[in-house]
Amino acid sequence: MASPSVAPRGLADPAARRELVSGFEATPGSGKPDPILVVDNIVRQFGGMTAVDVQHLEVQRGIITALIGPNGAGKTTFFNLITGFDKPTSAGKGAHWAFDGRTLDKTSASSVARAGMVRTFQLTKALSAMTVIENMMLGAQDQAGENLFKSMFRGTWRKQEREIEAKADELLARFKLHEKKDDYAGSLSGGQRKLLEMARALMSDPKMIMLDEPMAGVNPALTQSLLGHIQSLRDEGMTVLFVEHDMHVVRHISDWVAVMAEGRLVAEGPAESVMSDQAVIDAYLGAHHDTDLGDDALLSDETMEELAEQVAAEEAEREAEEEAEGLR
Numbered sequence: 001m002a003s004p005s006v007a008p009r010g011l012a013d014p015a016a017r018r019e020l021v022s023g024f025e026a027t028p029g030s031g032k033p034d035p036i037l038v039v040d041n042i043v044r045q046f047g048g049m050t051a052v053d054v055q056h057l058e059v060q061r062g063i064i065t066a067l068i069g070p071n072g073a074g075k076t077t078f079f080n081l082i083t084g085f086d087k088p089t090s091a092g093k094g095a096h097w098a099f100d101g102r103t104l105d106k107t108s109a110s111s112v113a114r115a116g117m118v119r120t121f122q123l124t125k126a127l128s129a130m131t132v133i134e135n136m137m138l139g140a141q142d143q144a145g146e147n148l149f150k151s152m153f154r155g156t157w158r159k160q161e162r163e164i165e166a167k168a169d170e171l172l173a174r175f176k177l178h179e180k181k182d183d184y185a186g187s188l189s190g191g192q193r194k195l196l197e198m199a200r201a202l203m204s205d206p207k208m209i210m211l212d213e214p215m216a217g218v219n220p221a222l223t224q225s226l227l228g229h230i231q232s233l234r235d236e237g238m239t240v241l242f243v244e245h246d247m248h249v250v251r252h253i254s255d256w257v258a259v260m261a262e263g264r265l266v267a268e269g270p271a272e273s274v275m276s277d278q279a280v281i282d283a284y285l286g287a288h289h290d291t292d293l294g295d296d297a298l299l300s301d302e303t304m305e306e307l308a309e310q311v312a313a314e315e316a317e318r319e320a321e322e323e324a325e326g327l328r
C-alpha cells in the first residue's frame, strides 16, 4: 500500500511524537519507519574542497527535523542540492534521492517543488520591490508552473486567479500580514519578511516545507509567533525540515535533530542528547569557540513574556515618535 503523503493528525500529540522518535536509532543515517525523504551518496565538491558528502539520510514524515552544524558545514549546499538548485558532483555516480516515493535525481527545481518539497527563499531585491500580494501570487506561479500556463489558454485563467488570490488572502490572514497586503515587501520588518517567505512557500500546499534559518533577524516577540506557526504546520500533518543556528529554537521545536560537520552527517538524535554528544560539541568547538549550545531557561515562558513586553514598549515608543513626527 502506498504510504500517505500527509502524516496522520495523531502526531499533533507530543506524547505520540515522543513515542515515535524513541523508536529511531540515534546514529547518523539511521532508518525511519516512514521516511518522506531518503538521500543516498550526495557529494558536492568545489574545486578540491568537499562541501557535502552525505552517504545516507532519512527524514521522517510528519515531524520537525532540524539540520544543524557549525558555519561552513554544508547545510545550505545540501538544501540546494536536494531541491534541484545545484547538482551533486556524484550525479550519475551513485547519487540518489527520493521524496515521497518519487526519485528526484534528475529533476529540475520547479519539478521538485511540484513534487511537494518546497523551500523558503530570502526576499531578493526584486521581490522586495514587489508588494506582499504580488509575492504571494508569484509563489503560486512558481509552483503551478506549466499547469497555470496551460490554464491561461484554456480560458480558465480568471477563475484560477481568483482561487489563488483567495488562498493568498487566507494565508496572509493566518500569518497576520493581511493589512500589509499592498505594501512593498521591502518595507516589512525582519520577522514579517520571514512570515511572508513562509506564507509564499505554502501557496503550493507542500508536503514538506524546508526553512533555511527561519529565525534569523527576527525580534523576540515575533520569534514566538513564528515558532507557533511552524509547530501548527507540523500539527496539521506537514513535514518540516529546517536549518537553524539558534540552539534555543532548535531545542524548543525540533522532534529530531541531524548534525552536519565538514560536509558529513555526524550525529542524529533528539535535541537534548545530540547537544551533549561529544562529536557534536567537538565539531562546534572546532569551528568557533563562542557557540552557545542553548540554555532552555532562556526560553522559559517568563523570559519570553519579558522580551515580548520589552518589544511592545519599544514599538509603542516608536509609534509615538512617528505620530509626533506626523503632527509636526
Ligand SMILES: Nc1ncnc2c1ncn2[C@@H]1O[C@H](COP(=O)(O)OP(=O)(O)OP(=O)(O)O)[C@@H](O)[C@H]1O
Binding pocket: 046, 051, 069, 070, 071, 072, 073, 074, 075, 076, 077, 078
Ligand atoms: N559556490 C561555491 N563555491 C565555492 N565554495 C562554496 C560554494 N558554496 C559553498 N561553498 C563552500 O562550501 C562549504 C559549505 O558551505 P555552506 O554554505 O553549505 O555551509 P553552511 O553549513 O550552510 O554554513 P552556514 O551555517 O555558515 O550558512 C563552505 O566551505 C563554503 O565556503
